Amino acid sequence: MSGFFGGLTSYGDVGFSRFIRKVFLSSMGLDDVDLDRPLIGIADTSSGYVTCHREMPQLVEAIRRGVLEAGGLPIVFPTASLPEIMMNPTSMYLRNLMAMETEELIRTQPMDGVVLVGGCDKTVPAQLMAGISAGIPFMQVVAGPMMPGRWQGEKVGACTDCRAAWSDFRGGRIDEAAIAEIAPALAPTGGTCTVMGTASTMACISETLGFAVSGSATASAPTGERLAIGTKTGRAIVTAVANNLVPSKILTKSSFVNAATVLGAIGGSTNAVIHLLAIARRAGIDFTLDDIGAASAAVPVLVNCKPSGTGYMDDFHADGGVPQLLLRIREHLDLDAKTMQGGTWRTNLESVAPKVLTGGLREYDNPILAEGGIRVLRGNLAPNGGVIKVSAATPALFKHEGRAVVFESVDDLMLRIDDPDLDVDKDSVLVLRNAGPYAAGMPEAGALPIPMKLAQQGVRDMVRISDARMSGTAFGTVVLHIAPEAAVGGPLAAVRTGDLIRLDVANNSLELLVSDDEIANRLAGHKKASFLPDTSWSAVFKATVLQAWQGADLDASRLENK
Numbered sequence: 001m002s003g004f005f006g007g008l009t010s011y012g013d014v015g016f017s018r019f020i021r022k023v024f025l026s027s028m029g030l031d032d033v034d035l036d037r038p039l040i041g042i043a044d045t046s047s048g049y050v051t052c053h054r055e056m057p058q059l060v061e062a063i064r065r066g067v068l069e070a071g072g073l074p075i076v077f078p079t080a081s082l083p084e085i086m087m088n089p090t091s092m093y094l095r096n097l098m099a100m101e102t103e104e105l106i107r108t109q110p111m112d113g114v115v116l117v118g119g120c121d122k123t124v125p126a127q128l129m130a131g132i133s134a135g136i137p138f139m140q141v142v143a144g145p146m147m148p149g150r151w152q153g154e155k156v157g158a159c160t161d162c163r164a165a166w167s168d169f170r171g172g173r174i175d176e177a178a179i180a181e182i183a184p185a186l187a188p189t190g191g192t193c194t195v196m197g198t199a200s201t202m203a204c205i206s207e208t209l210g211f212a213v214s215g216s217a218t219a220s221a222p223t224g225e226r227l228a229i230g231t232k233t234g235r236a237i238v239t240a241v242a243n244n245l246v247p248s249k250i251l252t253k254s255s256f257v258n259a260a261t262v263l264g265a266i267g268g269s270t271n272a273v274i275h276l277l278a279i280a281r282r283a284g285i286d287f288t289l290d291d292i293g294a295a296s297a298a299v300p301v302l303v304n305c306k307p308s309g310t311g312y313m314d315d316f317h318a319d320g321g322v323p324q325l326l327l328r329i330r331e332h333l334d335l336d337a338k339t340m341q342g343g344t345w346r347t348n349l350e351s352v353a354p355k356v357l358t359g360g361l362r363e364y365d366n367p368i369l370a371e372g373g374i375r376v377l378r379g380n381l382a383p384n385g386g387v388i389k390v391s392a393a394t395p396a397l398f399k400h401e402g403r404a405v406v407f408e409s410v411d412d413l414m415l416r417i418d419d420p421d422l423d424v425d426k427d428s429v430l431v432l433r434n435a436g437p438y439a440a441g442m443p444e445a446g447a448l449p450i451p452m453k454l455a456q457q458g459v460r461d462m463v464r465i466s467d468a469r470m471s472g473t474a475f476g477t478v479v480l481h482i483a484p485e486a487a488v489g490g491p492l493a494a495v496r497t498g499d500l501i502r503l504d505v506a507n508n509s510l511e512l513l514v515s516d517d518e519i520a521n522r523l524a525g526h527k528k529a530s531f532l533p534d535t536s537w538s539a540v541f542k543a544t545v546l547q548a549w550q551g552a553d554l555d556a557s558r559l560e561n562k
C-alpha cells in the first residue's frame with residue numbers, strides 16, 4: 001500500500017514530489033492519520049446527460065461511507081460517462097475511449113484500489129476493461145435498474161416497452177395521445193433500463209465475473225438496498241486491497257465461461273458478446289466467440305425478464321437475482337471461479353438458501369426457453385461469425401429463405417424503409433450494411449424497423465441481418481455483428497437486392513445463395529469506407545479498431561497478461 005505517495009509526479013526530486021503533494025493535500029484538511037490509510041479511488045460517472053445515473057451521487061456517498069468504515073480513505077474522481085440515448089452516432093463509438101481514459105486515470109493518479117461506479121450500457125464494460133488493464137484491485141457498483149411504471153393498468157418499463165409502443169404507433173394501433181401518455185410511465189425513476197437490456201446484462205456479468213458483491217446486480221436504483229450494496233462494496237474493496245487481489249489473481253477462462261453461461265440463462269443482450277470478448281482480451285485470456293456460443297446455448301433461459309420473457313428486473317430481484325440463478329445452473333458452472341470478495345462462487349453460494357420463486361426466475365425444469373438465448377452463426381455471409389438472440393426471436397423464422405432488400409447505410413435505411421414503393425414483402429430479408437465498427441462505430445441499428453406498409457398490415461417480425469448491433473431491450477429475428485463487416489470487404493458487401501439469403505438457426509448457419517466465384521467478383525476492388533466524423537478520436541479509432549468477433553476493442557489496448 002503506497003496511498004497518496006504512490007506514483008509521484010516527476011519533478012526530478014523525489015523529496016520535493018512528496019513534499020508538494022503533502023502541501024496540496026493539507027488544503028483538503030488531510031493529515032498523517034488520513035494519509036496512512038489505504039487510498040481508495042471511486043470513479044464517479046454521474047453526469048447530467050446520463051439520466052440512468054441520476055441517483056448516483058447518493059450511491060457514491062454510500063461507497064465512501066463503506067470505505068471509511070473499513071479504515072480506508074475514499075477519494076472520488078469523475079470520469080467520462082456515456083449516455084446511451086444521448087450520443088451520436090452511438091455510445092459504442094466511445095466505449096474504448098472511456099476505457100482508455102478510465103484506465104489512465106487509475107494508473108496516473110495515486111490509489112491502492114478503486115471502485116468503479118457505472119450503469120448505463122457501455123459504462124460497465126468500459127470500466128471492466130479499464131480496471132483489468134490498470135491491474136490494481138477494483139470492484140464495481142452499478143447504478144441499478146429503474147423501477148417500472150404503470151400505463152392503462154399494466155406494468156411498463158424502459159425499454160422493451162418503448163419499442164413495442166413505438167411499433168404499435170407506427171402500425172397505427174395506438175394514437176398520438178397514447179404515445180405521449182405512455183412516455184413518462186416508461187422511465188419513472190432514475191436507474192438503468194428495467195428489462196434485461198445491456199445494462200442489466202452487464203451488471204449480471206460483472207457480478208458473475210466476481211467484480212461486484214454477490215447479489216448486487218439487480219437491486220433497483222432508488223432503494224435503500226442499492227445504497228447498502230454501495231456501503232458493502234466500500235468495505236469489501238479495502239479488504240481486497242489488503243489481500244492484494246488484483247484482477248489477474250481472480251480471472252481465469254472459467255470466469256468468462258461462467259459469464260457466458262449466465263448470459264444464456266438470463267436471455268441477455270447480444271451486446272454482451274462483444275463486451276465479454278473485449279474484457280477477456282484485456283485479461284489476456286483466450287476466450288472466443290465460439291466459447292460464448294457454446295456456453296450460452298448449453299443452458300436454459302431461466303430469467304423471466306423482457307425481452308426474452310414477460311417480467312422486469314424488480315421481478316428477478318424479488319426472486320433473489322444472480323445468486324439464486326447460479327444455484328439453479330450450478331451444474332453448468334465452474335464454482336471454483338474466484339471473486340473480489342475473497343472467496344469462490346462455491347463459498348459464496350454456501351450461504352445462499354434456495355428461495356421459493358414467484359415468477360421472476362424459473363426453476364431449471366420449467367424454463368422460459370430450453371436453450372440459452374444467444375447463438376453464433378457462420379456461413380459464407382459471416383466467415384468470422386454473426387449472432388442471433390433466439391430467446392427474443394420468432395421460432396417460425398428460425399429456418400427461412402428470402403429475397404434480400406439491401407440498405408447501404410443507416411442513413412439509406414432511414415431514407416427508404418417507409419417508402420411506399422419499396423419492393424419488400426413479409427418474407428424478404430432486410431439487409432443493413434456499413435454499420436459495423438469501422439464504418440460507423442457499430443450503432444444499435446440492427447433491429448431494422450418493419451417497413452411501414454408491412455407494419456400497417458400487421459407484420460411484427462421479419463428476418464433482418466447486419467454488421468450493426470441492436471439494443472439489449474430489442475426483439476425480433478435479427479442477425480447481428482456480421483464479421484468481417486462490409487466496410488472492410490466482408491461478404492456482406494457483396495449482397496445485392498434480390499439475392500436469396502438462407503437463415504438456419506438449428507444449423508447455426510447464414511448463407512448467401514450466390515456462388516463463391518460470384519461473391520469474389522463482386523468484392524473485387526472493394527474500398528474500405530467509414531462514415532465516422534473526421535475528428536482526432538475517429539483517426540485513432542479507425543486506425544486500430546478490431547472487428548466484432550474480437551470485441552471491437554482497439555488493437556493497441558494494454559493487456560493485463562502481456
Ligand code: FES
Nearest residue numbers: 052120192193199
Ligand atoms: Fe441507460 Fe438503458 S439507456 S441503461
